Amino acid sequence: MATDVQLRSQPQRGRVLPAWAWIGWRWVWRSPAAAIVPLLQPFFFLYFLSVIAPPKYFPLQVAGAMLFSTQNIGSWCLSDSAVFRIELRLQDIFVASPHDKVRYLFGVAFSNLIPAMPALVVLGVILANVTYVSLGGWLVLIGCILTIWILYSAIGIAVSTRLRSQREVWPVGNLLFTLLGILSPLYYPISILPPVWGGVARLLPATYAALLVQGALGLGGPANLAVDGGLLVLSTAVGLAAAWGLYEWRER
């Protein structure tokens, strides 16, 4: 079996990451819409919200758009890994290669972070222009973005391993990530949600990321950063464990 062969001369750890980054970049380069849509997607929502919502929420919504865009990377990971496995039959090759399943997961997530980066940078510039962000605020925001990126990418890839047809990719990805995006108070303070909804939202990691960012930037009223940070770590750990349980590396 190919996997039993000790391929010490082959990249064993970390060195394949630039290759995955290259895949992400090539995808952007070869498909203009793939580059434009992720860049524009959060701005469509932001535009809509700026039309209907009180202007005081705009800085909060820009920060929320950064988290929402990051969360959406999970949907692209789901789509990519489903195409790799179902259409291109590439996952079998990865399974037979020295590339283990954690690096595969991280590689797909990394390659999908590349198309999202321009939107995140532009949103960061807008955020800096509409509200004051301290160094601590930026660190909290970046930390939350990285946490959400890892968690939702893992969920996307794990779910994709259970899909049997490309036809399921769009509805499942849409259902999962739109629902998670709506339930978490990314675009408004949690205090204005109905109690039941607020309770459900508190089960989701993105809620604590939003609360942490809103608290660190002084946008969402009184906040307890230590508790929100602790609950973000805890809920992320639970989410990653669930994704790990769902993740099917080898075909059965």
Place this chain on the structure above:
Amino acid sequence: MALGLRWSGSGAFFATEIRVQFHEWLAIVTGTLTPGALIVFVAILAADLLPVTLIGALVYSMFLIGQRVLNEAAYIRIDHKLNELYHASPLSPEGYFVGIAGGMLVAYLPPSLVVLGILELIHPLGLVAGLTLAVCLLAVWAVSSTIGYVVSTLFKDMKTIWPYSALLTNLFGILPPVFYPLSKVPIEWRSLVLIVPTSAAAILVNAAAGLEPVTRQEGTVAAVALAAEAVILFVFGIYWARRMARER
């Protein structure tokens, strides 16, 4: 045969598409998520706009059917390679295009009926408003089905298609005043949004439902633009279906 149209096999293909789509209940449910999200945003942040947003959700859902046509036509052609088999059969090209578009319309109607029920509860529509809604939704369906079908024939892999599908729904559904009133649009942009099919439909229904009055000139521009786009694009869709049926 009017205009030389051939409809052989249309009925069977239409029925097949309806059955296929009803098996895709998850796709039907998830099609409601984006309009659902925007309704939620409005309910939380600007509840007074809810009737306008519900009408917008109906228009958007109709436009989304076109995007489902895009996915379905691409799936049949690229993934299943069934397209050539269909075109080699007695099924006519126009029957193929209208069958997919009609099947999607029927299959995706139930969620829209739920939205219509909610709208009736919070802002009942009169006869004129109801008729305007039905006609405008059919026009949006004709426009979006054609766009979806034509775009689906331009690509060679499914992965490339998804971003275009998302781009089209956002450009036609979220940006123009579909989920929000025309009065929120700056004056200099109003002439443009009156000729965008989705916003034209929403503006006409909002006016007929008494939610937002428009001037006679604005109403005329929106109605003429929507009618012309629906007819011209649907005829083009049939022409394109015939063209795509030929071997290249």
